[in-house]
Amino acid sequence: MIELCSVNDLNEGESLGFDITDKPVFAVRKDGEIFVYHNECPHLGVELEFQENDFLDLDGALIQCSTHGALFEIETGHCLSGPCQGDYLKPAEFTVKDEVLYLVS
Numbered sequence: 001m002i003e004l005c006s007v008n009d010l011n012e013g014e015s016l017g018f019d020i021t022d023k024p025v026f027a028v029r030k031d032g033e034i035f036v037y038h039n040e041c042p043h044l045g046v047e048l049e050f051q052e053n054d055f056l057d058l059d060g061a062l063i064q065c066s067t068h069g070a071l072f073e074i075e076t077g078h079c080l081s082g083p084c085q086g087d088y089l090k091p092a093e094f095t096v097k098d099e100v101l102y103l104v105s
Contacts (some may be wrong), residue, residue, distance in 0.1 A: 013030065063089065
């Protein structure tokens with residue numbers, strides 16, 4: 001397992017990116033739940049964020065790809081609009097132990 005952060009570092013409605021060797025991932029907290037995805041757009045394979053830790057749209061309601069504006073549901077990774085509509089972000093396996101978020105490798 002690879003330690004990502006304390007769950008207290010991930011605030012409600014925010015996202016954090018992690019540059020893990022060969023496995024960049026990001027986490028989002030929504031409605032008290034944590035979701036972790038590989039940082040790769042299914043359309044072009046590019047990383048999603050606009051700036052460091054900036055993976056969400058202006059309302060913080062959806063994940064947004066900075067390259068072409070595709071929008072993804074936070075809970076499922078399902079693409080709702082954009083050139084990859086109908087595709088999904090790839091979820092990353094994770095666990096929380098003693099208030100620490102870990103990527104399961």
